[in-house]
Amino acid sequence: MPSSPPPISSVAVLGCGLIGQSWSALFLAHGLDVVAWDPDGGVLAALPERVEPLLGQLRALGATADRPGRLSVASSVAEAVRGTAWIQENAPEKAAIKHALYAEVEAAAAPDAVIASSTSSLTWTDLAAGVARRDRFITAHPFNPPHLMPLVELFAGDAETLGRAETFYRSVGRVTVTLKKDAVGHIANRLASALWREAVNIVAEGIADVAEVDAALVHGPGLRWSVIGAHMAYHLGGGPGGIAHYLDHLGPSQERRWATLGTPSLTPEVCRLLVDGIAREAAGRSVATLEAERDRGLMLALAARRKAGEGEGA
Amino acid sequence: MPSSPPPISSVAVLGCGLIGQSWSALFLAHGLDVVAWDPDGGVLAALPERVEPLLGQLRALGATADRPGRLSVASSVAEAVRGTAWIQENAPEKAAIKHALYAEVEAAAAPDAVIASSTSSLTWTDLAAGVARRDRFITAHPFNPPHLMPLVELFAGDAETLGRAETFYRSVGRVTVTLKKDAVGHIANRLASALWREAVNIVAEGIADVAEVDAALVHGPGLRWSVIGAHMAYHLGGGPGGIAHYLDHLGPSQERRWATLGTPSLTPEVCRLLVDGIAREAAGRSVATLEAERDRGLMLALAARRKAGEGEGA
Missing domain, CATH: 1.10.1040.10 (N-(1-d-carboxylethyl)-l-norvaline Dehydrogenase; domain 2)
Known part of the structure; x- marks a missing residue:
């Protein structure tokens, strides 16, 4: 039996539109450090001020750790994912764009880091086609807005990765639901x-x-x-x-x-x-x-x- | 312009299954007297004890009038509807049963009393076929359990009756939604x-x-x-x-x-x-x-x- 991986202390957030911003606020509120990357420098620069009101909502809900996490921005995908065990990908909903991003991630990330895609309209099968370590790839679909909505829908080909995902998302207050079969639109x-x-x-x-x-x-x-x-x-x-x-x-x-x-x-x-x-x-x-x-x-x-x-x- | 009818102070509840019990509790909590009738004497006798816990829920919600209404049971349809301006019908979902009941109601009720059917699966058109004063007939479909769920879906052929229904159901804390066209299953x-x-x-x-x-x-x-x-x-x-x-x-x-x-x-x-x-x-x-x-x-x-x-x- 493999030793269980250490608890996650930082998350790489790739793609910082509405979904990435919302995930960032949730992770920070639960005491996790976030290293964010986005191809658009303007989006990345605006991230702290976008995240702040969402963090305020989570504080008002009482859903915060004693010590919030630290938000930093990375100038490259490699810099964002290096040394991180969890990678939350929120790139545009085009398989080719995501596949290209996964290649960059896998070139720099630790071998047992998990790549979790927030995809809403593509399937695990669509996306895993562009991943080398498919056993570490999972779809983890949040419901908008993710920092408030409890649901995260999971599908993975590997039971251990699925178990790690359940533990991780529950640790940030989410309710996970696991599909038995890959399906467009999840549930x-x-x-x-x-x-x-x-x-x-x-x-x-x-x-x-x-x-x-x-x-x-x-x-x-x-x-x-x-x-x-x-x-x-x-x-x-x-x-x-x-x-x-x-x-x-x-x-x-x-x-x-x-x-x-x-x-x-x-x-x-x-x-x-x-x-x-x-x-x-x-x-x-x-x-x-x-x-x-x-x-x-x-x-x-x-x-x-x-x-x-x-x-x-x- | 017709003079507006006086405010409603009592309601006849015809049919005292789950829906009739729940309506009764809601009306009583809002200070309206309820005169209840059911063809099954056992159901009628059990009504006060069935209504009490529902009233307790409404008290806990703070949705009660200073003086709750009085619950009485009638030994006939005629006795239940005499002198009442609003008749809430919750008979079984068979047009023939409801039509027979409407005939009894119309023989005894005041001419401008409104007959409101709680029907979920029949349409206004189905049911109005068994009513003489169709201008005073309306479908008023609650969502289960009616004492808690705000929604009441309305359809009527007559604008004045519709207006009276909106006023009445809003006075007991409901949110009314009016259909433009009669439809199976309402909305x-x-x-x-x-x-x-x-x-x-x-x-x-x-x-x-x-x-x-x-x-x-x-x-x-x-x-x-x-x-x-x-x-x-x-x-x-x-x-x-x-x-x-x-x-x-x-x-x-x-x-x-x-x-x-x-x-x-x-x-x-x-x-x-x-x-x-x-x-x-x-x-x-x-x-x-x-x-x-x-x-x-x-x-x-x-x-x-x-x-x-x-x-x-x-």
Whole structure:
């Protein structure tokens, strides 16, 4: 049995857009040093001031170590990954760009350093094709914004690397979910995509407008799914007999419902309904204002979970 | 212009299963008298003790009037609806049963009393076929459990009745969403059904098990959808350019993703995977225990919303 690797004290963050910034804040808040790199010098220079308000949110949540980590920037990929056991890659969602980056990483990193890709739309199989040490390569998909959202979806070909990833992300307060099989969109984005398709259909069919669909979700199933999952909701919907009773009695009517769901296309007309509908829902609020409202709502929801003892953060 | 009807001081609750019990608790907590009727004398006799713990939850949330309403039971439909301006119908989901009940209601109720159906799976059109005063008939679909979940989905043929319903349900702390067009599953259950189809597909395809799908939802999109809707999430996903930018740049990749979503059937094999998966997720907890955990989580989430000033309850 191999000796277990030492605890991780620093992380290389490659790519410092929204996802890289958010990861950096999370790692720093948990006392890990971050060495950041981005091909765009302006993005890299702006990183400390971008990270600061996110760290403030994590402090307000109480999800911080006694001593925050130290943020430094590297002038090359090699400099960023040298001496680091964990590499979080957030490059653009093009396999060729990521493959080129992995070649640079592998030329400089310690042999047992893990490369974790934040990819949302590519698969482990797509990306591992450009990695020599595939046993040390993993997809670790966060949900936006990663410093607040607990979920990290994992897939790896190697059980030991998977175990290291579970330990690592849990140590920074994340909830990990592991796929049994590599899949486009992992779990969460498949679910989000399926729901949005029907949300678009409801608008396209004239059943309700954008703001009403969003309100129904936030005050109905969204609220419930923040507490229990969809499968569990149908288990409780079955009464004392649970999901077996539900499937026996209401399974056929669910299948009929599925057959009535829409398969809309994003035609110019449908896009116009969506854009106009969002304008009405936003009611003059900028994207930045809406993001700040989202973050405030998420922080209150996370504080409520902490109270429930579900152990988010910290 | 007709004079506006006087404020509602009592509600007739017809059908006292889970939904009727939950509505009763909500109305009582907001100071309204409830006159309840159910064809099953045992269900009716048990109502006070079923309602009491739900009232306790609402008291704990602070969503109660200074003086709670009075709960009484009626020995006939006519007795329940006489002298009441609002009739909340929660009969079994069979049009013929509901039509027969409406005939009894209309023979005894005041002519401008509103009949509001809690139906989840039938449409206004289905049910209005059995009503003489269709202008006073509305579907008012709550989301389970109605005393905690804010959403009520409305559809009516008459604008004045719709306005009265919005005023009434908001007065008991609900968030109303109005459909532009009658539709099976209203909004929320269409969204829930679309999401669950893919949740079943992920299990059927062996991508992940039931517990992992539920965890990904609760710690990812579910949490986010408790704060912002699906359309708004894509608006923020578009960055400063918002949803127009998102649709231009990522619309085609969403359509490709939609094409990869599954269309599972609830075959015996799939049902077995769901039942076994729930057994593992429940880990020995009974349906009653799981419901109590759900309610506790919902109450914390609602308390957090109240803190955010979104004005749930009361």
